[in-house]
Amino acid sequence: MAKYTPPVQSKLGQIIDVIVLLALSIGSLYIPLIYGLSGSAKVTTVVENPTWESLGQNEAMVKQWNALGFTDPAAAHDLITTRFDYSFSWLNLAFMAVVLIGYFFMLIKLSDKEYREVISEKFER
Amino acid sequence: MMDFWDYLEYAAWAGSAIFGLLIVADWIKTDTTYSEEMLTSSREGELEAMTEQHKL
Amino acid sequence: MADTSEKVGLLRVLGPAHVWALGVGIVLVGEYMGWNFGVGKGGAYAALIACWFAGILYTCVAMIDSEVTSTVAAAGGQYTQANHIVGALMAFNVGLYLVFAYTMLEAANAWTVGFLVQTVGGLAGHEGTLNDDPFIVLSIMFLAWLNYRGVLATLTFNLVITAFAFVAIILLFLMTAPFTAPDLMQHAELMSGQAALPYGWLGILAAMHFGLWYYLGIEGTTQAAEEVRSPARSLPFGTLAGIMTLVIAATLTWFVCVGLMPWEYLGTAGTPLFDAARLSGSSFLVWLLGIGTLFATLASANGCINDASRAWFSMGRDRYLPSWFGAVHPKYRTPYRAIIFLVPIALLFALKLPLDQIITFSILSGLLGYTFMPLNMIMFRRKWPLDTIKRGYVHPFHPIPAILLLALCAVTYFAVFLGYGTQLVAMVGFYVVASLWFHFWRYRFVNRGAQFTMPWPKPKGY
Incomplete structure (x- = not known):
């Protein structure tokens, strides 16, 4: 397999990536707070x-x-x-379970795809 | 009436500012003194060879 | 590596005692604040059962972590493990779990410092309410500066203050225990009637949520892997000694606190051990536990800055994040840009949010990380069976600890769901979006083969 050479990211691109990540994380932590969905009943x-x-x-x-x-x-x-x-409602519990299991399933599937590339580049040169 | 605790508050603000300035000053100095290639030259797994040759 | 003089890396200067101090130092604060919200969720007995179940969970965590990390010794800890064993996207998520869990814990610690100073100010006769903001900011700035200046001084400082905080708990127990003060503790009376199990059996499950808080962060020892002199030996030793210290401290803390305070008070207290000292009637203990609380929070925040910045740095170094973060300070040999970057984020949360929610953010990220560990372990043994690579430590009874850990994680998800379900789903939603962003955009900047740095043979099945 041909060796993959990643593009070099510009300074501006780096800054934008940091901002995206920050906005995502702070947003997801704050949005439940703002709408009063967090904390316990x-x-x-x-x-x-x-x-x-x-x-x-x-x-x-x-x-x-x-x-x-x-x-x-x-x-x-x-x-x-x-x-x-x-x-609590069983429906909500089931929803949470589906979200969690789906999330981990997605992680493992996509990771495995990336992992195969890494291994083939590392060991089959 | 200002008491000891009010002064402590001001002291804490002052302390925070000093530590913040120390960090930022050194950060700017470091980034302007050394090249970006050298600063980001650390690589996973290359550490063993590095520590062999550095002097404390 | 043609010209090593042009390169900088982290320094190998730490011993097993530093590993213990890093692990226990981060966690011991959980005994000084936070664990008692479990009493609020299920009552005193529920908190004890949760404490021991969480103890089992973390023993599994420590065993699994010790095996993998004594083999994958690199800064970034579980992040680097995920990178070598599961794959890039998993590693990216694990890296984010680490950064969030530790940064939120750091914020919770700074919050507690502010609250403690406020309480002491009130007790000492200050009029009105003391503003806690400057003390929150000062503790974060001071520790960031300490971390910036070098790892050895940082963790030696941690060793001293952690040892002090641990001894303070032991002394509190010895001086209030039934054999020295026969009439002080009122376990039977305080836990009778409705106070026994106020929420019934469901309360025990619910208490697991904050049961984790007794130990959360012990897995951070692995972050020191690039700075420990002999990781294969020091990391398992320091981690396992740490978990034993914590089980002892957690049980003693529970015993003293529930013997002195009605559960309704204890369940919402900001600084329970300090309150216990006040109730003991000994001014020596009040001072000791006051200073102990301060030291425990500082030690924890200190360790958190250390660990969160190592994880952030490693991700920058591998281009998972902008490479700018992968810089090492040429003189102090610390990931200085990562340390600086995380300061305002910690401040943002410490100054703006209530304690139980900061803690829940931290616990949730931690919990996602613990769910990753058994998956990681099973894949590790499958891809590299025991006879293929040399491990520094091999944990017994595989795969029982991994399965047990997974089961306990499921229980804890349910416990978090009771009351904090929306927060859980919102957080997972964030990780899903971040994952898609990483997989479809960010990963293009990452070298493929260069991510795999261990001198291992090819994994089985690839």
Whole structure:
């Protein structure tokens, strides 16, 4: 197989490539944040006039809350009553699985194509 | 009323600026002193021969 | 190589202790912050189970990595491994995983430094809230400068501060444990009733998400491969010693923290070990763990700059990225342009994002990398069976660790999916687009045969 000689990239081309990559990465990390899609779903169950008992805290827990600076149950209310929402749809899970498996499948397929070129150039000269 | 922590904030900004300037100054000096071929001459797997001949 | 005097490369100056310091140094901060979000996702017991399962996952990672890396010893670590074993596109993706995982971790560390200074300022009686921005910027700038100036000083600094942070955890345990302070810990009471498993069994799965945080980054030891004096010996030794250190530190950390704090508080705390020290009532411990937190975050950020820049540099050197990044500083022998380039990116995230999301970005990139490892291992043994090339270390029970690792990765993907599924899909979407860009555009600038630099025979089946 003929040896492949890559073109030399101009300075401008190098800069454009860096900008493309940066825009891609920062964009994909920020877009979910901007649209509020990231982070986790949480629900807070409000307890009116909270006491340590109504928040389900026993004596030892109350002692440690106090030591941490939460002397008023109302101050600890949000921390205690906010829970993750783990309800999910199987459809979404299946979608995620397909995306992930498809991604890795694509990686291995395309990589193998490139790898064969590398090996044939390296070992069959 | 400025207290110790306010001064610490300014000191931290100043420190950041100094380290930033040190890096940038050396970067410019290096890039203008040496040729691009020499700076990017490192190659994977050629290290063994290199380290044999360098002097600490 | 006709004229070697005109060439510059990285320096082989590090020993096994530096490898340990690089690996543990990056990770130990996970004990000082971040792991406790797992308590928030599933409760105290769930966090412990996640801690041990993640320990198994990382033992597999360390074993697999040790074998491959003691054979493929080049800066870039898993990136170079992928290049030699799977192919160019995989290598490009792995390189990006590394850079993202470490840069986000670096941002999380700088964030924590700012938060710690803010907390201490508040405790010391500063009025109003201290602005944490200058401290975030200072820590990143200082460490970038240190990294710029040379690897030996950087990692020797890491060795000292990592050892300090590790000893601080041991001392905290010894001084609060039931045999020295019988009434301090309240495990039974704090973990009774609803606090035992607040989310049931699903919570244990969910906690795996942050269970990784106890160990994330240990695989970074491989980045030092071009700077270690005898990689075939030092890398496996330093990595495996590192994982043992971390399992011990993680278990002690869990034990102390859940014995002192209600899980609802612990699950959202910014600096849990420092809080534990405050609750112990000993001002010596408060100082010790305060400094320990600071050192752990600095050590980690330091190691992250080191690793992310090595990966970025290697990609530049191979033309996967603009070749401009493949430069080595003639005097300090560091990949200085890669170090400089990553500074503003780390700043952008540290200053703008909440901690749990920065951590999730880092964990996701790490997780994609761990999924690559078992695939890599299986292909490595298949293309070069044991009798074809000499390996510095051969890991036992192949292919069980690889399969176990793959299974644990699947569990962790599900854990991330619970709550952070959109982020996961968005991130994979990015890698898909970046991959297409690489395959159809960027790869034309890459030399074909020259990417394969190991003196190995031709792989089987090609």
